[in-house]
Amino acid sequence: xxxxxxxxxxxxxxxxxxxxxxxxxxxxxxxxxxxxxxxxxxxxxxxxxxxxxxxxxxxxxxxxxxxxxxxxxxxxxxxxxxxxxxxxxxxxxxxxxxxxxxxxxxxxxxxxxxxxxxxxxxxxxxxxxxxxxxxxxxxxxxxxxxxxxxxxxxxxxxxxxxxxxxxxxxxxxxxxxxxxxxxxxxxxxxxxxxxxxxxxxxxxxxxxxxxxxxxxxxxxxxxxxxxxxxxxxxxxxxxxxxxxxxxxxxxxxxx
Numbered sequence: 605x606x607x608x609x610x611x612x613x614x615x616x617x618x619x620x621x622x623x624x625x626x627x628x629x630x631x632x633x634x635x636x637x638x639x640x641x642x643x644x645x646x647x648x649x650x651x652x653x654x655x656x657x658x659x660x661x662x663x664x665x666x667x668x669x670x671x672x673x674x675x676x677x678x679x680x681x682x683x684x685x686x687x688x689x690x691x692x693x694x695x696x697x698x699x700x701x702x703x704x705x706x707x708x709x710x711x712x713x714x715x716x717x718x719x720x721x722x723x724x725x726x727x728x729x730x731x732x733x734x735x736x737x738x739x740x741x742x743x744x745x746x747x748x749x750x751x752x753x754x755x756x757x758x759x760x761x762x763x764x765x766x767x768x769x770x771x772x773x774x775x776x777x778x779x780x781x782x783x784x785x786x787x788x789x790x791x792x793x794x795x796x797x798x799x800x801x802x803x804x805x806x807x808x809x810x811x812x813x814x815x816x817x818x819x820x821x822x823x824x825x826x827x828x829x830x831x832x833x834x835x836x837x838x839x840x841x842x843x844x845x846x847x848x849x850x851x852x853x854x855x856x857x858x859x
Contacts, residue, residue, distance in 0.1 A: 625699035630706035630760040636660035649683040649701040669723040687753040688812040717762040732775045747776035756824035763835035779852035788848035
């Protein structure tokens with residue numbers, strides 16, 4: 605593994621050593637603004653992964669892909685906000701947060717998700733493997749996006765984040781195609797499980813289902829799942845493909 609150039613910047617004053625989660629985010633802005641925000645009084649993250657094509661990164665004198673270590677891993681960073689996964693909430697207490705410079709936007713009710721730079725993905729893989737090797741309590745289903753743990757409130761790291769490719773490196777979870785295909789065939793032939801059963805699967809995997817009590821809350825839950833595990837279609841509508849992906853994940857990790 606190549607050595608990553610970590611650039612220390614600042615540290616939080618809140619100490620915590622019980623790391624159970626690795627959470628990925630996008631910054632929704634350029635390098636200079638993202639760095640200012642993450643070193644200000646309201647938000648922080650353990651790592652910031654710049655985009656080497658970002659003009660403000662180049663103007664700051666950087667020519668190679670770096671990873672900025674903003675908060676020591678032994679300390680709490682303020683990146684997750686109101687959050688829940690499984691039986692844990694307030695995940696700032698038990699997570700490492702990685703912010704990735706990406707100019708995703710939300711305007712007039714429409715999201716725009718630009719692709720990540722290949723160099724970002726390369727170093728994200730190296731960084732994540734390094735973290736996972738040092739924190740064996742972070743299992744595959746505990747490598748998450750902000751959208752997974754803050755349903756309806758956040759959409760990062762978005763559908764362009766390469767979850768499946770990272771899973772092939774041993775980073776995070778992904779379903780088995782053969783299992784998914786078998787389930788999909790059955791759903792197409794006989795119909796999907798009822799919503800009540802699908803909610804049980806969401807909860808078994810770790811998603812917070814407490815707000816999925818009406819159609820709007822359920823769509824937000826489905827969309828959060830799709831952003832991670834069905835990025836080609838994240839419209840929030842439950843269909844046989846989404847249901848099969850979900851059931852295949854639960855079958856693999858929570859048999």
